[in-house]
Amino acid sequence: MKVGLIGLGKMGLNLGQNLMDHNHSVVAFDLNTAAVEDMKSKGAEGAASIKELVSKLETPRIVWIMVPHSVVDSVLDELKPLLSKGDIVIEAGNSHYKESIERYNQMKEFGVSYLDVGTSGGMEGARNGACYMVGGDQEAWDIVEPIFKDTAVENGYLYAGKSGSGHFLKMVHNGVEYGFMAAIGEGFEVLEKSDFDFDYEKVARVWNNGSVIRSWLMELTEKAFAKDANLDEIKGIMQSSGEGKWTVETALDLQTATPVIALSLLMRYRSLENDTFTGKVVAALRNEFGGHAVVKN
């Protein structure tokens, strides 16, 4: 198939190559012209604008958007007047499922199908076999399924149902991921505080071979410790990019008790602080009622 690929960042570049490995042709666009040249050197057709990209596709056009979720709307605004009834837009970034549903409805007015695709597996997955969760109209899905099948790992894609379900699944996936990562981190922190003398790389390796918690994240834990045996070189600042927060907000809306996912998120926020106002208040109160000493700033 011929796919118009908008967005050639870390994920887009890898996906483009993956598509071409499987004999799909790619028309590539990015505001960063160097990235376009890079894709051209690997066999893609380049485009200098979204308009040119669309003009190089055949009906029904398939446009795959792989951009930060904050710029999806501006890409869609450009696309809308250029697309025709029957065209299919695939948005495979990390958008909020509610926004995806809104975009689906907007595009539907133009007769354009809109698929929301959660993509997991990181850069390596995008290159060699990703994991896709797809929401949107079944008819559009039936047309594009082959490109997902080809670029996913075996059994690594799911048409999950109506619009929004793809990004919803990916959001929750990331919520679970937060929980896994926090559990692994806490486990190693207990090891680290103990008076045993563990070799963390070896611990991650044994936990990854035959144990109940063997997992890709444990493999990555092993890799990380292989590079820096005690993680001395990095700070424990846990950034987050939104999906964990969305999961917790959604859980609140659905009145669902998700303490593990919620705490994994709150501890990320805690890690952004050197000191907390909560701590100051509690320390001050202990001083007030019990005369307990406070540590002065």
Add this chain to the structure above:
Amino acid sequence: MKVGLIGLGKMGLNLGQNLMDHNHSVVAFDLNTAAVEDMKSKGAEGAASIKELVSKLETPRIVWIMVPHSVVDSVLDELKPLLSKGDIVIEAGNSHYKESIERYNQMKEFGVSYLDVGTSGGMEGARNGACYMVGGDQEAWDIVEPIFKDTAVENGYLYAGKSGSGHFLKMVHNGVEYGFMAAIGEGFEVLEKSDFDFDYEKVARVWNNGSVIRSWLMELTEKAFAKDANLDEIKGIMQSSGEGKWTVETALDLQTATPVIALSLLMRYRSLENDTFTGKVVAALRNEFGGHAVVKN
């Protein structure tokens, strides 16, 4: 009544005065002779040793121990050979209720009654009206009730039942206290992170007058902010002295879900760290799978 008071620290000194205010006579002992002199200057009889203290009491002797829980056993070891059947030992520090039950059983072998007393209200309470939770034998309680009635605030004492129940109640009281303090702290942290410009002392005052959360701890919050409007001068390091941990351990033993008390404790531990191994692991993992930058140490 005549009371032998062992332990003249912050709590003991105040309690001794409180007892004498209510026409009880006090025989006071502490390893710190200056404290004994201080009590003498306020009207107490002094003792140079536990032996002397015991010799100055009348049968049935009433010995009130107000020492750190780590030294209770050594005090009891000294007392055991000196006391007789019918004497009453009151241990009013922050001991673990299980230890109190063991001590009760030990003293029972000598025919000595042992009351475990949880004391709340801080130094000011000890001086002017404390809050007591008492466990042990009813017969011993009936004898000493007057001294509790006199030194407590109105309705501020409770004979809670069999041995251990006093310190158990106090332990759980402190667990609840941890939760209150954390909730107050978190509330003010949300205020502090907002883009409103609150005067925290005034907020504590209004929350303390007519609101649902009016409480002594909110009064103390107001006082703390009155001294240091934004708590700029103190660090948010939240020490703990044991009862909160015991409450959580007890909850685990009883298979009781106490997430609020547990988290108020865990966040205290978190506040003791500048950085965490959990954070390092999570940051390293995010780098491994997503290429997210880590902050270097």
Add this chain to the structure above:
Amino acid sequence: MKVGLIGLGKMGLNLGQNLMDHNHSVVAFDLNTAAVEDMKSKGAEGAASIKELVSKLETPRIVWIMVPHSVVDSVLDELKPLLSKGDIVIEAGNSHYKESIERYNQMKEFGVSYLDVGTSGGMEGARNGACYMVGGDQEAWDIVEPIFKDTAVENGYLYAGKSGSGHFLKMVHNGVEYGFMAAIGEGFEVLEKSDFDFDYEKVARVWNNGSVIRSWLMELTEKAFAKDANLDEIKGIMQSSGEGKWTVETALDLQTATPVIALSLLMRYRSLENDTFTGKVVAALRNEFGGHAVVKN
């Protein structure tokens, strides 16, 4: 002062009487005509419509809205064409502070001042002395301060600053309240699971006299146990009316770690369920890897 009072539910009726006790005159309206008659019997002027209510006020008109937050907008829609430059609207229900800011901006277009007022203290407070947290323009506040001063308990009102700050403070107040209540509940649950035999009413009383956790909520705990010694008659279903959820959502937006408030909310949601899907999944997994028996439905 003359106040137009819209909304004569549990809170409005009590507030109306409170206003009249302090020599303010009240024009009262509610869709429920019986409630209007009730207020009239207590000395208020009645109104058969919002239009009539407005017509009975003097410039600058003071309209106090005390309705569920879901109907505030429809009340404002009716009010807008009826009010004039300089009039003051007081909204003293439990609205989200962001909505209050939007309403403030809408009313400002008409030259009408809009004060967002968080009200605490329950029905009894509304009747005899409430607690108010007020946001909005200082000039409007200066005009109406006397009616707040008169109907609040001493020190029980605070002009907190710009629009939204009143409801923000009240929201966070309720978040803290969730934490207090959960901490109290957890404490009593530990008592209840222990093998001691506590009299909960007496425990609440002693904890409320001289202890660190003495508070209005502990007074209410005592009252509740006085009515039903072991709370045998009620189910532990913890409903919630929104402010706790808003507090957590706001904390997430501000990247603030509020585990205690968050967990007190999540456990309320958990209490709405007889069984959970989380539990089913975990039980099924234990069966898969360890052969642990599951309980059949």
Add this chain to the structure above:
Amino acid sequence: MKVGLIGLGKMGLNLGQNLMDHNHSVVAFDLNTAAVEDMKSKGAEGAASIKELVSKLETPRIVWIMVPHSVVDSVLDELKPLLSKGDIVIEAGNSHYKESIERYNQMKEFGVSYLDVGTSGGMEGARNGACYMVGGDQEAWDIVEPIFKDTAVENGYLYAGKSGSGHFLKMVHNGVEYGFMAAIGEGFEVLEKSDFDFDYEKVARVWNNGSVIRSWLMELTEKAFAKDANLDEIKGIMQSSGEGKWTVETALDLQTATPVIALSLLMRYRSLENDTFTGKVVAALRNEFGGHAVVKN
């Protein structure tokens, strides 16, 4: 090697076969004689008592204990007089690491080496390739390493260091496992509460192929949903067998903030209750201050 295997339950039987598959000879004992016969039919030598078992081993004897942790001490009491200097005891059940250290010290008095071995991977692992974490003396380890190497999966064993480190690692492993399981459960609960219509087996499959959270537990999740699509047949009661609790207790002793592991445990306890006293107290309080209706029992 020749191994005396005490304990022929689910784990022991599988391990015995695994040992024999790798040309080790097994002398088997269990109080359940049918299990001994079973092992004999598979090629093991049987023993009618621990004494007989020991008598059939060659010096240095290797005794592998695979019994519930509550009966380890009674097995050791029988073994002590029968073993000689240089013999090696392997205890591969789920004992608390502190007990293992005590047992190590006890056995050391007899000159017997004691290895504490955490075993993961479930019954299937025991049969075809387990995961072992081993603590104890290096010299003893060097002797028995071959039998661990043969019965583990590749890279599935680790000599972790001094006595206790094996069971410590296994304990923390299980703590992490609790976190993983809770995160998976919470994720599916969010899916289940949403208004999408997910096929959970397919979701587990796609999350297990190429995604960041691919893991053995996700494989088991897929299997569980394959058997019962919505887990309608089982109750969400989450039992626990101790290691998660030990992990949290250890974290408390080490002053380590492990909120995710702690909450995964507390929610297991919550799942054992139909109703909670916490809930009753909170519901009663809401009724007291706000007149909110309670649900009657």
